[in-house]
Amino acid sequence: MMKIDNKITSGQLMAIIVNTIIGVGILSLPRDLVEALKTDGWILVLISGLLAIGSVTLITILVMKYPGKTVTEFGRNLITTPISDFCSILFLIYLLIFSAFVVRIFGEIVKMYLLRNTPIEFIIITMLITVAYIARAGIEAIGKFCVLVLPIVVIPIFFMGFVLLPELDFSNLLPVFKFKITDLLKGIPSTVFSFAGFEVILLFNAFVERPKKTLKYNLIGMVLIIFVYLFVFLISVMVFGVIETTHLIWPSMSLMEVIQFPGAFLENVQGVVMAQWVVLVFSTLAPLIYGSALIFDKLFRGNEHKYYVFPLMPIIFVLALVPDNIATAYDYIGKSTNILGTFVILVLPLLLLVVSLFKKNNKKGAVKNG
């Protein structure tokens, strides 16, 4: 039996999932939606959300069959060690690229809004070192941290809607239901990947103390994210309108430039929003980096992920700095999630689930036969 010191609750797992998913995708999400479906982008959120929920259900059903084991471990039983290890390596690469992208966008935004003269390398290194600290501490610390951060992230997003009420123009959402089905279908892949991040369930479910409730909590988390995404989309479109939203790189960030408190006791809320957002990125990166260290560890059949956290840092750092500019950064992540993301989110869990069903039946059959 493997010894596990770290335990989290289902609620903590939910917080981890929500924080991992929201991350940096939320910044450009309204633009992607508007580019795909104009005023009807919210339909795309709902449809992609439902697809993501389907995938989460699939993954959760799979991992519930193997409590206490990560995908790297139980995969070996199902699809033989070499294939499973190859899949785990792909998963690892995906997580590394994902974290590199998150940290790069984080650096770009901090440089843009706060620290104009600070080299981006420095911003990234400091962030990575801080994340490494919590990633070394293990799943329990991350779980607790995410639970702490969740309200700090979610409540201000909804609060923003109230502050912006005078700026909202509801007629910007008109006309409704004037889209082509082909546009809808074309928009789905990119939006589904804005829900990417829940695949960490494959790894973290192993640490859940009483996994019975996991499915329920995971689904609650996904619904919460759908609400957050819907809300941010609606607010952006109501404030900026369709055409202006397509012109902004990060519409959700630009919203804060519009916020003005009555009486002008706070003229610019930039500082407050940035502080909150840095914490959010931190809680996005922590599970991703911990997850990659965990895969590494399990690949070597180890029992201690700590040793693998720091060696991963230079890889992420270099990967983060590979794109020359922000346009290529988005280009690269788009391409890699399309291939690796589809594999990790859909192909791998589906494959494992099918094989596991097959194997179980086989066993039963064997028993009957015997």
Place this chain on the structure above:
Amino acid sequence: MDKKVRLCILLIMFLVTSTLPGCWDKVEINERAFITAVGIDVYQPSKDEEKVKGELGMEAKDKYTITYVFPNIEAVGKGGQGQPRFIVASVGMTPYETTRGLRTRLHQVLFFQHMKVLVIGEDVAKDSTMLKEMLDSVERNNEINRKVNVLVAKGKAEDILNVQSQFEPDIGLYISSISEASEGSARFNPLPLGELLKSLHGNKRTLMPRVVPGKNDLKVAGSAVIKNYQLIGWLGELENRGAMFLKNKVKADTVVVIDYDNKVVIPYVITESETKQTGTIEDGKIKLKYDIKMEGDLSQYKMDTSEDVMDDKFLRGVEKQVEEAVKMQLDNTVKKIQKEFKVDVIDAGEYFSKYKPHIWNTVKDDWENIFPDIEIEVTVDSKIRRIGLIK
């Protein structure tokens, strides 16, 4: 031994935390120039000035003159001395470069996050390339808030910023306060940067508030008509009010009607106004109907006249006159916008695209040419709710 190690670690921590931290982006508050207003003009070289050859070998001609206003922090406080504000101007090929160029002449760092007002000179607004360049530069800059009020100067923006107001020494605060108090008047249309960018990106056209310099003060009234990113004309105060009526943005204003029978001037104060649009298409001709419903007070008549103001019939008569007066103004405005400027600054296109998409889809590609010929009908319904304290 253990204690010594611990002491060593403590010492190292102390040394590290006290010597290593730093900030690349540190700018002390007294080294910042808090810009409150910026004015952009076309650079006009003096006659004997030669064109300068740039480093690229191309002819680098200065295009912009930009004026910056920032308060003298030392003079603002109690017992402060010196002039209350500084005005500096600089020239350059692009707005951003101009701002950077100022760094060679100014000991402070320009800081735009508290900017209140952006005044665009008439000449810049008349040049579509310059207006586009300038607005792109402003939108790209993350320091500039989307709440900044944008106005077009009648004449030069520089003259507006140089006005020595007796009410408020800081010209940026002065203009933005006027804009915020606009609820009392529909004579101009306050326009935050975000709104401006929104309508220009979408439609290439908009109405921008006009600011006219005076001797010791300035006046924000009327608006500049922008078509294809270019200023093509002005709307006067009352015409602007008409446009505001059509855009359903009137919150309060005063309409003056004359009672010819008794030779009395009656000011009617609008307290509430709502405009409803209905668009239809008949035999391929687009019809747009505006229903304006307003409520208001009668705020003056004339002492000791034979008329009884507190009389339903009399009030109905005044209402009718108000309706006629407003309708006449609106018809004039519509005519001017449709026939003279031929540009949809009253956002009729927006209305069709939002509420009548099936009509919009047939006309959206050629809206510029269709708009001048659509039929616009205005009906006005006014109610007098209060007449003050006396009969």
